[in-house]
Amino acid sequence: MRLVYLASGWAFGLLLAATFPLFPPALWLITAIISAITGIFLPRGRRRWLLLAAAACALAGFRFSLIPVNTALAGLNDSGGLTLQGIVAEAPQLTENRYQFRLNVEAILQEGSSAPISGAVLVRAPLSAQVSQGERIRVTGRLISPFVADRFSYADYLQRQGMTGILTDTAIESIAPPAPGFSTALSQFRIAARNAINAALPEPSAGLLIAILFGDENGLAPPISDAFGAAGIAHVLAVSGFNMIVVASAVQATLNRLRVPRIPAAFIAIAAVLIYALLAGASVAVLRAAFMSMLLIAGTALRRKTFIPASLAFSLIVLTIIDPHALWDVGWQLSFFTVLALSQFAAPIAARLNHLVKPLPSELTIPGTLLIEPLAATLAAQVAALPIIALYFGTISLIAPITNLLVVPVQPAIMLFGILGLLTVSFVPAFAQLWFWCAGILLTWTANVARTAANLPFAEISINVSPALIALYFIVWIGWSIMSAAQPVWFQRFTTTLRSRAVYSAAAFAAICILVLMGADLRGRPDGSLHIWFLDMEGKNAVLLQTPDGAHILLDGGDMPSRLLTAIGDRLPFHDQRLEMVFATQPDIQNFGTLPDVLNRYDFDILFTNGQPNLDDTWQSLLMLAGERIQPLQAGSTIVLSDGVSIQALNPLEIPTLGDSLDDSALALQLTYGDFSILLPGDLSSDSLTRYAEEGLLTAATIIQVPHPVSERALNQQIMAALRLQAAIIQHSATNRRDDPSPQTLSFLGEIPVYSTSSGTVHLWTDGITWSVQQES
DSSP, X not given: OHHHHHHHHHHHHHHHHHHSTTSOHHHHHHHHHHHHXXXXXXXXXXXXXXXXXXXXXXXXHHHHHTOOOOHHHHTTTTSOEEEEEEEEOSOOEEETTEEEEEEEEEEEEEXXXXXXXXXXXXXXXXXXXXXXXXXXXXXXXXXXXXXXXXXXXXXXXXXXXXXXXXXXXXXXXXXXXXXXXXXXXXXXXXXXXXXXXXXXXXXXXXXXXXHHHHOOOTTSOHHHHHHHHHTTOGGGTSOSSHHHHHHHHHHHHHHHHTTOOHHHHHHHHHHHHHHHHHHTTOOHHHHHHHHHHHHHHHHHHHTOTTHHHHHHHHHHHHHHHHOGXXXXXXXXXXXXXXXHHHHHHHHHHHHHHHHHHTXXXXXXXXXXXXXXXXXHHHHHHHHHHHHHHHHXXXXXETTHHHHHHHXXXXXXXXXXXXXXXXXXXXXXXXXXXXHHHHHHHXXXXXXXXXXXXXXXXXXXXXXXXXXXXXXXXXXXXXXXHHHHHHOOHHHHHHHHHHHHOHHHHHHHHHHXXXXXXXXXXXXXXXXSSEEEEEOOSTTSOEEEEEOTTXXXXXXXXXXXXXXXXXXXXXXXXXXXXXXXXEEEOSSOHHHHTTHHHHHHHSEEEEEEEOOOOOOOHHHHHHHHHHTTOEEEOOTTOEEEOTTSOEEEEEEOSSOOOTTSOTTTTOOXXXXXXXXXXXXXXXXXXXXXXXXXXXXXOOOXXXXXXXXXXXXXXXOOHHHHHHHOOSEEEEXXXXXXXXXXXXXXXXXXXXXXXXXXXXXXXXXXXXXXXXXXXEEOO
């Protein structure tokens, strides 16, 4: 278990370093050395290993701080057209109507000359492009910043793989063919194998077999892929580690049923995993998943309960030394936690299922027994997979255990028949066709199960879950697992008490829950201050207010529903499901796109708009949800609350028409509480704001929310002279350089403090006299 303690400290250090990226590497290293030396010279005991875990934590922080940042290449994002030269690092993947692949960049060509530059980008190429893995090419196109979506940051995903941008609108020129070698031979084998399968089987069977063997879903029609996702069996098509582990367990279970000795069965299962890894391309992610599944096979064969946790801890340290970003990789998380779940829960679940099968009639006992191990492996894997899938994809399949039970047991046979067909296709084509037909029967079964299950009305549900709850789930699980293995005295007493005094334990647990809820209620009560949160919605207008008496007001919300709902849920009291006022400042879907989701989730009293009509379907659904609780505002309208907060509309001067400019007609507000005042212009155009300044309609404000986008003309001298500001808030995206504040706008702000949501939500609060600002992560 000592290795588990070190791995826990190491993982915590990576998380700390990611949270505080500016912490100097030298301080990480000094902390690690001091902790390690102190721990080594302490007598053996718990304190010694706590210090060594702290040393591992600091070493992890030091390792993370050494990750190179390709600032030169990243600085070219959104700068226009350019030409890059490099090597195609992987086989091109077909996505909808284009190919995409990783390009390891060697040089940039500008004005006829070549300059060396290092890094990697994702190239999106037309279908006419013909490139191969290992080929040296020259690509001309636009380098853009990756997007950040509601539940998924493509920018972070690419960054973890060392890619800093996306090259689009490309023209490709071949410079040199792939160099001979193992990766080139493997790529050519995969191409030949795909061609053989396509020639032997019709669709969708051919596409499914290619996906199962190679993890390549390019040949699958979108309805088939969607059906597998809704049915909860998409893992058999993607090399995420999940399918590799489940298939490996099924292979070993089948061999056990055939009475193959334990150790030879383990070697066969490991060989199957290695073959699968090679067929799937032997990428870093695939080999990582293969390594994790082999640990499970070895631990089961050795029948050592401590082998798997220690091996997982070792693999975590080794893999994150090589690539610290692996800790955030969804495939790695699925692999790691699925192995842990299978090692802990598969055997107990199988034992319980065996107990249930015994009373059945003899004609049902044999088939029931054969299904026990696949079902136990599937249920155990779901313990780890469902929370991760819910977090990253926002959906869970309610029928996944049933569909997995129907599909997973045939996957080893599909793989076996497919591999036999590929091995014999060059020598005895007739036999190869026979093997492919055998696989085709099972593939048809798999596809029909997915389609039938996906058509059920309750097959899949959407779920919005807080990342904090998922983190708590895994922390409690891992902590309980560590304590169960270590069995410290206090833990033994605790578990003994739970078993012997169930009623008292339940009462104590209920009391703790009540105290936690009371604390949460006290924490959420109004404190007499006005709180304003400028939410991090990737540069979109999204402001949440809590008045001194506890009323909650939302201005816009961006276009990321889950992120907005999480941000609101984190800041409202747990029992409060009401927004007293909601403002939709303009019918621009980038600003109001989340509001229908908010109004479906929260009660509200009134929706304020600028009154401008719009034919957009989402806008119409918002108006239908609001019904009669809609109130248009125009300049001069003032809302005064009982706690002294007043909200005055500055724009529009009159109700805009359908054809009027969205930004010229945006609802602009000035909020006042005591001596404090803040101007919230949203996306109001700089021309309109300047006109108000020239006409003397702008009054002094303590703080301004700089109008979006923060272009060169967002502010000017007239606006600054009228407002006499003390600070400014800028809402812009850290991942989209086109949203960066212009130097000209920043120069107008001068020496006043400027706070930005590029580093997280900005929290402002005031008692009406003084004010404070805090940057939240």
